[in-house]
């Protein structure tokens with residue numbers, strides 16, 4: 001059965017328009033670098049402006065409502081844009097886009113004006129402010145404290161591993177509003193402006209680069225209307241963010257450049273006078289890599305279809321997330337088996353295949369097992385949702401199931 005998208009004539013016209021616009025407007029020296037840590041300050045500033053231009057065209061966040069700065073376009077348009085952005089090596093928007101579905105479900109109209117508009121128009125950038133030194137997998141045990149002070153809140157605590165390039169304008173996430181309330185009813189979900197007095201950022205240096213930060217909060221004053229949902233509803237709001245983060249929105253066009261490199265290497269490299277692909281063991285390894293990548297694509301496509309059709313979801317997001325994390329690590333192993341030491345040659349090494357992208361993949365596939373819930377945590381969620389755990393849970397509300405417009 002052919003699962004590839006069949007586009008209409010109008011959609012193919014749209015593709016042509018996008019492709020030629022990107023060819024004219026994205027100069028070669030501004031295209032996404034192989035290692036995103038190589039994005040210079042000058043390029044970052046250029047892309048901040050370009051993201052606003054793309055947002056004005058409705059192309060940056062295509063499916064979100066037009067009235068709040070999204071494109072108001074269909075899932076098919078989104079897929080075409082993703083495909084063309086990839087070819088043109090467009091740098092992704094700097095906001096952690098999990099904030100959009102969260103605000104669509106939980107923010108009131110004035111908060112949507114206040115936060116959703118500047119974020120969807122790419123005027124501002126937001127980072128996801130969840131994890132703490134003692135609260136990662138067990139997020140509900142977080143300790144950062146929000147104390148009421150008149151109409152405002154004062155926040156004190158520490159958040160860690162917060163992803164995002166350079167500096168945010170907003171940090172979004174849960175804080176303890178009532179330490180005496182039972183677990184899951186003791187949190188509020190805040191949009192914290194950055195910079196703010198008492199709020200400091202320190203960058204981390206991980207295997208994958210310096211895209212993560214620690215944020216220190218010392219009595220940071222946050223206005224009352226920056227609380228999303230009720231002051232004890234933060235866990236439910238958080239669940240909406242996590243539902244999407246755990247794979248619940250899927251994607252129609254998962255990108256697997258690492259697989260393309262691996263297959264290209266097998267096809268185009270010679271060893272001892274023979275094509276590498278003539279070796280049956282190499283063939284076997286390459287086909288296993290291909291199958292896993294293809295399975296992941298189909299799982300992602302299924303989720304995307306269910307999400308766009310507003311179907312109730314259960315284990316599907318975590319199943320896809322778990323499979324994705326596992327197979328990427330396996331494919332990194334396979335690319336080492338096939339490319340040998342060349343898989344470990346970095347971007348500065350002239351003999352590195354594909355300008356060093358396989359080496360970047362070695363690091364990012366490992367580090368990628370942690371954000372958005374580890375492999376073990378995806379298994380815990382699946383168990384709860386298929387009824388083989390001590391506790392049971394249903395999927396959290398998303399824009400898809402909550403019936404709001406723009407998904």
Ligand SMILES: Cc1cc2nc3c(=O)[nH]c(=O)nc-3n(C[C@H](O)[C@H](O)[C@H](O)COP(=O)(O)OP(=O)(O)OC[C@H]3O[C@@H](n4cnc5c(N)ncnc54)[C@H](O)[C@@H]3O)c2cc1C
Pocket residue numbers: 127128129130131133134135136137138160161162163164208212367368370371372373374375376377380
């Ligand atoms: C590159 C990167 C980017 C990140 N980006 C962000 C971000 O933008 N915002 C943000 O808020 N956080 C972010 N994180 C943090 C991420 O969400 C946490 O690392 C993750 O939730 C795991 O938490 P932890 O690191 O504290 O590990 P722990 O929770 O301490 O887990 C340690 C190990 O124990 C296992 N484990 C824990 N509980 C169980 C269980 N019940 N059953 C079985 N095994 C278990 C885990 O799988 C893991 O292997 C990022 C992390 C990384 C590495």
